[in-house]
Amino acid sequence: MRALVDFLLRDWLHADTLTERPRFADHSLETFAQVLDTCERIAREKYAPFNRLVDTEEPRFDGEKVILPQATHDAVKAYAASGMLSAAQDYEHGGMQLPYTVEAAANAFFAKASVSIGTGMLTTGNANLLMKHGTELQKTVFALNEFSGRWSGTMCLSEPQAGSSLSDVATKAVPDGDDFEAEPFGARYRLTGNKMWISAGEHELNENIIHLVLAKIPGPDGKLVPGTRGISLFIVPKKLVDAQGRLTGERNDVALAGLNHKCGWRGTTNTLLNFGEGRFPVRGGPGAIGYLVGRAGEGLRCMFHMMNEARIGVGMAATMLGMAGYEASLAYARQRPQGRPITEGGKDAAEPQVPIIEHADVKRMLLAQKAYCEGALALELYCARLVDESHTGTPEAAAEASLLLEVLTPIAKSWPSEWCLEANSLAIQVHGGYGYTRDFPVEQYWRDNRLNMIHEGTHGIQALDLLGRKVVMQGGAGLKLLATRVGETIQRAGQVQGLAEPANGLAAALQQLGAATKSAWATGVPEEALANATPYLQAFGHVVLAWIWLELGLAAKQAAPATDEQAARNAGLLAAMRYFHVYELPKIGAWLAVVSQREAVCREMQDSWF
C-alpha cells in the first residue's frame, strides 16, 4: 500500500505544492515520507501483531478498573511518542504543522494494522476542538495535555434514547453555585445524565480522561429546550485538575455504567457512562462538574466543526479494513493451489493444481477489492487535501474547497463503510472455508468493518444529509461545483487514448445523477424526495468513485513508468478503473430509477402489512 500512498500524494495530489505555503514551508516530500515511514513502522511493530489479541481479550471491568491488554498500553504509548496526536498543530503548541493530507495518510497505517487498538483519533479531535473553541486556559490545560498523550479525550454525544436524534439529548447542566461564571476553566456547571457508545470512556491507559459532553442548560422555566438549539458543550474531566494541569486528587462524578460488547472492533473500550449519578460525589455534589466550552446553546455547532474530519477518519478506517483484507486475500490467492484452468477440452485432472489467483472469478473478487479499497483511499486523501485547501488556500480556493468538502463528506464516510465491507466479504470468499475461521484475519476485518455504517452518523443519516441538505444548499452550488470538477476530469480524459470510453460513461452518469436530483425534488415535498435518500446516496457515491477512478486512470497514463513495478502499478490502476466503470458504475441505473420516480412503496408501507 505504501507505494500507492506515495503515488497518490506525489503524482496525483501533488503534495509538494503544499510546501509552498507558509504554514508548511519547513516541510518537503522527504519530511512527509519520514512521517509515513515512522507510522508504518510503529503500526507494523506495535499494532499489527496484536490485532487478533485485542479481539479475543476484550476490555473487562474488574469492579474498579477497566483492564486492557498490555499490547494496547504499549501501542497507545508508542503512538503518543510519535507526536502524531498533535501532528497538525502549530509548532508553538508542540505540533508539526503537518498537512492534514499527510496526517490522514500516516494514520491510515494504524487503521490497517489494528483499527480497534485506536490511534487517539478521539483525543486529537477533542483537543483540536478545544484549540478552536476553547479559552486560553482550556487550551493550555486540557488540549495540550491531550496532545502530549498525558491525558486522553472522548466525545460524549449519544444517549440511550438519543442516537441519530441528537436533539433529544437529555443530559442536564445547571449552574454550579452563584459563582459559576467566575470559574477560571469556563462557566462551571453540574451535569446529570447518561451517555451511550462512548469510546475510550473508561480505561487506565493514561492519567486522566477529558470528556467533551453535550448537555442542555434548562431555560428560565426550568425545562430543557427542545431541539438542537438547546445543546451546549462541556469539558468534564474524569479527575479534577488545577490551573497548572495537576490532578487535585478529586474524582469527578463520572461513573462507568457498563461496557458494550460488540460484534467486532473489540480492542476499543466502548461504554455507557453515568454523569452525576452520585457514585463519586464531588465537592458537595450533586452532579458531575463541567466547564462550558464556547457559548451556551452552541454545542452542536462546535462539534460539527470537527465532523468533516471525524467522518473522513471513519471513511479511512473502513477503507483500511478493506485494504487489510485485500492484501490478506491477495497473498492467500497467490499461494493456495486449487483447481485447474478452464480450457476448451475440459480440465486435465492429471495436471497439478494452480494457485487460485489464476482463476477469473478469483481475479474478479480481488479486482473488486482493489477497485473498492484503492478508490476509497484516493477519495479519502482527496477530501483530506480539501481540508488543507480550506485552511491554507486563497480565500476563493478555500471557500470552494469547503463547499466541495461539504458535498463529498457524506460519501467519504458512507461509501467505504459499505463497499470496503463488501471487500472484506470478498476477502473471506477468496479464502473459502479458511476465511470463515478465526485462524485467518479476514473474518475479523469484516466484523470490525460492520461498525462503520453505524457510528458517526448512520448510512441513513448521511443520505438525508446529502440529498436533504448538501445538494440543495445555496441553490445547489455544491452539486454544481462537483459537476464542474467532474466535467474537467472528463474533458482531460477525453483527450487521452484509452480513456474516452470511461470519460463518456462518466459524463452520462453525471447527467443521470443531476436529472435524478431534480426529479427527486420536483414536487418540493421533502417526504417524497427523501424516501429514497439511501439509494441516492449509493448512486452518488458510485458516480464520485467513477470520477476518482477516471482521475487515477489519468494519473496512471501520465506517470511514465521508470521501473517494471511502476509499469505494473499503472496497468493495475487502469484495470481497476475499467473494472469500476464496467462492473460497478452501471449499478446506478437501479438506484436512480427509484429516486427519479419518487417511488413511494416504502414510505406508503403500513406497519400491519409487514
Add this chain to the structure above:
Amino acid sequence: MRALVDFLLRDWLHADTLTERPRFADHSLETFAQVLDTCERIAREKYAPFNRLVDTEEPRFDGEKVILPQATHDAVKAYAASGMLSAAQDYEHGGMQLPYTVEAAANAFFAKASVSIGTGMLTTGNANLLMKHGTELQKTVFALNEFSGRWSGTMCLSEPQAGSSLSDVATKAVPDGDDFEAEPFGARYRLTGNKMWISAGEHELNENIIHLVLAKIPGPDGKLVPGTRGISLFIVPKKLVDAQGRLTGERNDVALAGLNHKCGWRGTTNTLLNFGEGRFPVRGGPGAIGYLVGRAGEGLRCMFHMMNEARIGVGMAATMLGMAGYEASLAYARQRPQGRPITEGGKDAAEPQVPIIEHADVKRMLLAQKAYCEGALALELYCARLVDESHTGTPEAAAEASLLLEVLTPIAKSWPSEWCLEANSLAIQVHGGYGYTRDFPVEQYWRDNRLNMIHEGTHGIQALDLLGRKVVMQGGAGLKLLATRVGETIQRAGQVQGLAEPANGLAAALQQLGAATKSAWATGVPEEALANATPYLQAFGHVVLAWIWLELGLAAKQAAPATDEQAARNAGLLAAMRYFHVYELPKIGAWLAVVSQREAVCREMQDSWF
C-alpha cells in the same frame, strides 16, 4: 412466519393435491399442520432459547471428548424424538412418508430458532443416501440406526488440499485383506487420509458416528486415479458394529485432528479428521475400516444424488437466518422511539419521538428484508415441491420437475446465501448501535449466515454449475423450461389488475437474460463465457426471484381475505413484490452487461498488476 408458510403451502403450492398421490394418501392438510405445529414448538422450546449460548460456549476438546452444551444434547434428543430424522421415509422403515415440501417447511423452524445447534440434516442426508445406494444390510444397520437417532452421520468430502476441487481428493482406500469382498457390510477397505470441514465429526451426542467418506482406490499401478472418476464412497463408523447393529467395542481409526473455530455457526462441531493415522489401530491396522457403498468409482455420483436436497437445505438455512433477523428488527423498529416525521415545515422537536418503523428509510430496510427472505422461503418451498414432483409425479411431470430443479438448484443455494445475508446486515442497521452489540441477536445471525456462501459449493462453484452446465445441458432444455414456466406466470399476471406492470418488467428481464446467455456463449469459448459466471448467477437469481414474487403477487390477488390479518398479509405481499420489482430487478442491467460483452478485464488481469 407460520401464517406465511401455511399460505405458501396451501394457497400457492396447493400441498393438498399431494395427498391425492398414493404415497401421501394417509396425509391431509391437517396432518401437515400437526407436523409443523410440533416442529414449531420444539424449535421454540429447545432451540431458540439457546441460540446465543451455543455461540458463546463453543465445542471444545478436553483431550478425550468433544464437549457440547447440555442444551445441544437436549435439542438433538428432542429432534430425534419428533421423528423428523426419517420423516420422508417409508412407513415400513419407521418413516412418516411426509412430502419433502412439508419436511423442508418443518425444518425451517429449527433453522430459524438456532441454525447451528443443527437438526440432523447431515444424519438424514447420510441415511437417505444409504437407503438409495446401500445394500440391505447397510440400510438396516446403518441407515435405520441413524433415522432412530441412535447414531448420527457425517459427509466427508473436503480435504485440506481439496475443497472446491474434489477431483483432488487424496484419501486412499485399499482392499482389506484377501477376503475384503466377503465382508457382509460391503467390500471392506482400509482408508488413510485427512478430511476437512467435517460437521459433527466428533461429539458425544449419541452412541456412534457413521462417516460417509469419499476416497480413491488405487489403480493397478498403485497410483490414485486423477479426477472425479476415481472417487468411491465408503461407510466408516467411528465405532465398529456387528450385523445386529451392536457395538463390538472396537474403536475405528478415525481421530480428531482439530476443531475449526469459526466466525459464526459455532454451535456445530466442525472438525479436521484423520483416517487411519494409527491413533486407534483397529484389527491389526493400518487404516480405518470402511465399507464400499455402491460401485467403485461412483462415489461422487452417489453423493450428487443428495446434492439438490442438501443445497435446498443450505438455501433454507440462509433464508431462515434472514427471517430471524427480519423478525427481530421488525419487533425492534416497532418499539424503538427515535426522531420525528419529515414534514414540509421541518421537524418539531417539542413533539415526542416516533417509533422508527414510521421512517421511510427504516421501512425500506424492513421491506427489503421481507422481499429477500419471504421470496427466498417461497423459492425453497417451490424447489422442495419439485423434489416431490420428481419422486411422485407422472413420468413426464417428474422428468420436467427434475430438469427444472437442476436449473434452479444453484439459485436456491446461492441466492439466499447472498441476499438473506444482506438482510441480516440490514437487520443490524435497523437496530443502530444496539444491533452491533451481542446483547441483540442480529449480529449473530449475520455472522452465522456468512458461512452459507461458502459451504456446499461456493458461490463461484454454483455460478460455474449454472452457466457452465445447467443452462447449456440438453441444448438449453432446462433454461427453456424455466422460461416457459415464467412465461405462463407472466401470461396469467397480465390479465390481473395491477400486475401488468411487473409482468411486463419480468418479461423484459427474461428476454435480457436469454440474450445474455446467448452472448456469453457466442464464441463457444468456455473461458470467455465463464469469466463472468458470478454476475450471471446474480442476475439469474434476481430474475427467478422476480418471477417468484410475481407468483406471490398473483396468489395474494387471488386469495380473497377472510380477515383483516389476511387482507394485511395480501397488501404486504403486493408491496414486497413491488419493492422487489422496482428496487431489485433493475440491478440485472449491470450484471448482464458484463456477461453479454464477455468482459475480459478480470480474466486478463495479471498477478503483478494487483
